[in-house]
Amino acid sequence: MTQYWLMKSEPDECSIDDLARLPQQTVPWTGVRNYQARNFMRDAMKVGDGVLFYHSSCAEPGIAGLAEVASGVTVDETQFDPQSPYFDPKASRDKPRWLHVHVKLRRKTRLLSLREMRSRPELASMLLLKPGSRLSITPVTPQEWQAVLALLEP
DNA sequence: GCCAACGTTGGC
């Protein structure tokens, strides 16, 4: 059964337009350094799951496009690279800590801003909107997914 | 740049 997710990306690092320019319009979702988010990728995500591509830590935070999970988990190589901002000195090749999936663009959408999302009662249940929510990957219910799609219709 | 909320670390 298809599931749905919201995944945060900082546009400085990878915006929806960056994603559109990548080969296969697919990005390795490296850099996740939170166990809960990792476990979602490892234990629950399936290829083909729907993804709300969210711009965070920027002037206009919000949903910027639709994407999908394009691979199962693989080892996140950035954890071994001392030059990487995602380097984890406690990770070893024997016991990698961090994993990632690949995410493929479906389509860019209009920006559904965080402000607008907060104003919509039908989205109030979204984990992203809960006070203090910081998780970079959150599950989205089919109802929330449909509600977002409806708001993105032209 | 601020700061509240939250996760992680490490001494005990």
Added chain:
DNA sequence: GCCAACGTTGGC
């Protein structure tokens, strides 16, 4: 296993 200190996130 507790919990204080510390670091990070991310909207504002």
